[in-house]
Amino acid sequence: MQGNHTPISYFIIKGISDDPHLQLSIFILVLLIYLFILCGNLTILIACKDPRLHTPMYFFLANLSIIDICCSTVSLHKILLNFITGDRSVSFSACMAQMYMFGTLGCIQLLILTVMSYDRYVAICKPLQYHLIMTTRSQGILAATCWILGFVEVFPHVGIVNSFSCYSSIEINHFFCDIIPVIIISCEDTIFVEMLFFVEGLLIMMVTPFLLILVSYIFIIHALLQICASSGRLKPFYTCSSHLMVVILLYTVLFSQYLTPNLSSNLDTKKLFALFNTTAVPMLNPVIYSLKNKDLKEA
Secondary structure: OOOOOEOOOEEEEOOOOOOHHHHHHHHHHHHHHHHHHHHHHHHHHHHOOOHHHOOHHHHHHHHHHHHHHHHHHHHHHHHHHHHHHOOOEEEHHHHHHHHHHHHHHHHHHHHHHHHHHHHHHHHHHOHHHHHHHOOHHHHHHHHHHHHHHHHHHOHHHHHHHHOOOOEOOOEEOOOOOOHHHHHHOEOOOOHHHHHHHHHHHHHHHHHHHHHHHHHHHHHHHHHHHOOOOHHHHHHHHHHHHHHHHHHHHHHHHHHHHHOOOOOHHHHHHHHHHHHHHHHHHHHHHHHHHHHOOHHHHHO
8 A cells, every 4th residue: 555655653553364254263363372372381480480490491491481471462462452442553652662572572582592502502511510500690690681682682673663754654564563564664765774684683683593502402412422322312302302393493483584585575474474473483382391391291
């Protein structure tokens, strides 16, 4: 939809589908998924209070559960509100706030997963030094660093987009205010913010954590291969399998969502990957960790 290039005070969120016959089904499905995400991740948070789970791995898992709850709330609440109120509009300031929070939580999630891989690396490759390295203080510092970096890293991108005053359309082809759909409808020069998003947002905050996780698992696999007995290899690798599954699932979605051309014709595809990222990933995290973790199931 093309219109006059004038400053705007609100956007219209297109949503998942325009078909009026699907709105009730979408609402019920999203509501059930959101409730499952809340119940699953809250269960992990409650279980992690068990004294048997007062270890670095479960401390970082609790952080991951908090992120999953917040991220799904930030991205999915507009779908539910749209159906209840019938109002698809969102103010410009609320859109920027949603964009900032979603980007921040996504960055923190990647950093927490990176720290979790480091925790597994220390546990398997340096078992005698594990309790000296992963102390309560170091856990707190690592977690706080992840949260601070996440809040700081996204600020320049959203700050630049917030300064835009000219848009060719008020309709955002998404179910929440994500940065790429907003950039696409801007009629201002977006080259700088796109380059910043690609270099800082993708290469530094997405690819770099992925490479660090990859390096950690290379050392882990090398250490496991030094263990002669196959049964001795199985137990430490089993403790890493849940984390590895989550990393593979998340990065597959993120690479498909963000490392493809930012064309209007690709927005529907990107929207599907975003939907999977904001529903399936936080919904599957508790399932993956609980099914493959005996201590967590007992707690």
